[in-house]
Amino acid sequence: MRRSSAVVVAALVGGVLVAGGVASAAPTSSPAVENTIGFKLGCDGYEHPGLGSISDEFHSTGVTISAPEKVAAGSTFTYRVQPGAMTVPTSGHAGRSAIRWTRMKYDFDIPAGVSLVDAQVVAGTSSNLSGAAPSVIRINDGGSPDAAGTHLRISGNNQTADSNGGGGNGPSTSKNDDGGIGAEAGKTFRLPAIDVTVIAGGAGSTVQPKLRVTDGNSGSFDSPKNAFTFLQREKDVFTVAYWERYNCSPHDSRSAGLNAGGQALATVNVVSQVATTTAVTSGASATIGQSTDLIAQVSPVPTGGTVQFKDGGTDIGAPVAVVNGVATLPHTFTAAGDHSITAVYDGVLEFLTSTSPARTVSVAAADVQTTTALTVPSSAVEQTSVALTANISPATDGGTVQFKDGGTDIGGPIAVTAGAATLDHTFTTTGSHSITAVYSGTAGFGGSTAQAQTIEISSSALSTTTTLQVPAAAITGSAVDLTATVAPNNAVGTVQFKSNGTAIGSPVTVSGGTATLSHSFDAAGAQSITADFTAGAGFVSSSASAQTVTVSDPAPIDVETTTSLSVPATAITGAAVDLTATVAPNNAVGTVQFKSNGTAIGSPVTVSGGTATLSHSFDAAGAQSITADFTAGAGFVSSSASAQTVTVSDPAPVDVETTTSLSVPATANHGYGG
Missing domain, CATH: 2.60.40.10 (Immunoglobulins)
Known part of the structure; x- marks a missing residue:
């Protein structure tokens, strides 16, 4: 078979076919494991010309296989398989001399559940062979080349032995002619290894390479479909040529079942790969010259792998092993300022690689060292308050003191003033109490812990x-x-x-x-x-x-909603305007409470078809900030609209109505005055 151009550049790296020889960050295969399975090949003989059937022969040999124990579902990987060494005898049948084995072929089954990508002879892995150069081809049950065949054959030009009455297995067989791969009498030879490249099936399946033993009678004693067949050429004292064909299968005797050579040579488990997330969870501050732990959390918890911490893209130290999902690197910063810390998880077979978001660590200059001294009474009665005092030197304002009883916090942190912190504490249990005080430090001053002091507490309380x-x-x-x-x-x-x-x-x-x-x-x-x-x-x-x-867990989560508000830009006091809220999605159920300057106006309005409208008259001039709060019914989440402004003004003054009347005399004379 010929490799495609994409496969020609491939390299066998730890049992995985990796393009260009460069592995991805998260491997798709575990390292290859080499194993040699020893077994016998039981060979049925048939002489030509001559007596027909001859005595069975059994050859101790085996197969060496190199395959990963795990691969990712759907990944492409390569396993290597090679028949074991065998020796050609010098003595033949009926006192004749053996000359050579010829027309040798060795067949393997293509594992179920995979897609074959390629199969290649591995150069330099054979020894003491003669005849045609070995090659590997894909064949069907009849031994003919077939792109859909279920077997791989190591042979020379697919020239194989004929089984006389049993027939041959392939298009170019003979019972009395040299051909294909040979090996000379007295020589210990070995057929070449082949690299078989396949695509794994689904997670949970297995890949099991085998000799050819699964089709028809290929696993039976004496069949031309047997995994290994050949002709043995012999001559007698008169140099007459005789040919003995042998069909060989993994049996310890003619009547025995298949031995270890007929079983799975290896089992490759196909696993799934899970996406991961990585987060830097360590603190956001540190001090020059003081070690701080950089901590990364990988989720879900992987089975292994390492995390490389980085400061602004530059590696910090070496990769750190991930244990129970956590990688911790003690690190001492040497420069003040903000440091952008990331963590890169390299991935393992079942878990993919991931990179954390950057976390800023603010690094401050080194602090002044402090000491903390603790003053406590030597004894007290339970349920009676006593004073616990810590004194910080040099005296400073700032920071807190956490008092502890045997390592357990007593109350909350107490602020430090003028270098001192005091806690009035009531002990609730009798006996010896080991009291310490831990100063947190403050800007420019480091933290410190006081030496433990002991208080003996006696009882005077009622049991509960x-x-x-x-x-x-x-x-x-x-x-x-x-x-x-x-x-x-x-x-x-x-x-x-x-x-x-x-x-x-x-x-x-x-x-x-x-x-x-x-x-x-x-x-x-x-x-x-x-x-x-x-x-x-x-x-x-x-x-x-x-x-x-x-x-x-509760029933499914209610549907999120959004509420928007539509109001007029202006309004007149005493004149009604419409305030409309629109709720999405429009099948949301519930009510809307409109508000003006934070005060509810009107009653809640039922939402219908995604809207709720309130007709409202403002009673005061000025800017009114209108909001709408949607209170959701079953199956929906409440929401509120952004505020909108309505500018309210008083109406223009109304003109006063007037009336006009006219008075005239009843009569008048033309031309005379008054």
Whole structure:
């Protein structure tokens, strides 16, 4: 077979056919694994001319195969297979001398579930052969070249042995003539390896290269379709030529089933490749000369691979292995300013490569070193407030101190003023408490931690019990009540609810013996809920036994809407104008509340056909900022329109109506005056 121009430049890299010899960032194959399977070929002999059937022969040989254990679905990959070495005997049948084996052919099945791309003889892998140069062709069950055939044949010009009564397997067979590939008597020879390039099928399938044993009687003892056939040329003392044909298949005896040579020579598992995302999750600030961890999170969690961190496109150190989806690189910046940090995940077989968005890390100059000293009483009574004081040197304003009890935070951070921070704290448990104080540092000053001090706390408080009531089920995003009941019911303190060990919400104050938290779960699954009562003065803390809430996802999310507003540019006080809101999509249900300068005007108007209109008369002149809030009904999400301005003016003054009357004498004489 000839390679296409696209395949000629291919290279076998770790069992993968890679164009131009350059691998992609995410491999499509695991490295090739070489394995040699040893077995016997059982050969049935037939003499020409002469006695017909002769004694069976068995040759110890094998096959070496190099193939990846995994490949990506739909990827192109190459495996290599080569028949093992065999030796041509010097003695023939009935006292004759063997001269050579000739017309040798060796057939392999094309694995089911793949598309054959190419098959090529690997140069320099054969030894001690004579006759025609070996080649590999694709054949059908009859041994003829066929682009749709299901077998690959190593031969010389497809010249093969004829089986007399059994016939041959191919268009150019003979029972008494040299041809094809040969090997001389007494020589140990080896047929060449072939590189078989195929396209893998779907994820979950397997690719299993085999000798030719699956079509018709190809796996039976004595068939011209057997994987290996040849003629053995012999001569007697009179130099008369005899020919013995042998059909050889992987059997340990004539009556035995197929041995290891008739089974799968390798199994290549076809897997899917998953897209990934990478994010830099480490902090946004650092200090020159101080090591900081650059952290990248790869999702979903891959089975391996590395992350290369970069600063403005320049590699930072060497690639870091990804463990449980996280790659961490300790790094010390040497220049102040903003640094654009990215992380590039190189991908592995089942997980594709990805690059994070850039994260800016602001690097500041080195801080002045500080020391923190802690002052605490040596003893105290539970439920009684005591002062814990941290002093920072050199004294500075700024930053906070986090007090800790055995590594657990006590309250929140306390601001540092004039180099000091004090926390009034009430201990709720008896015994020894190891107190430390951690200063955060501030601009120009580094953080520091005080040496631990011990306080012995004695008891004077009442014991409590806490029980928990939760619903059996909940929906993600919908609030449910979690209620803790503390006895006695006059106990004072707070309850911290937790889900799967993580605090949810803030501590809730106990009132009348109960504390209730309204909480919305954000992930489906079983949630183990606990409640820890932290007692106030005169009482002892207690915890409730865990209760389980089964959380499921809600019904499909309501449809998003948009609301736009149409109003006249001007209006006259006392004269009605239409304010119209348009809601999309136009099948949305709900009402619209119009507002003027933030105050509702009119009642909510029902949306019909995507619109709601309010006829409104303004009672005051001036600019009115009109808004419209759509309150959605079932299946839709509420939305609001951008504000529009209506300029309202008073009407022009109305002219006063007048009347005019005329008075004249009843009579008058012409020509006489008054």
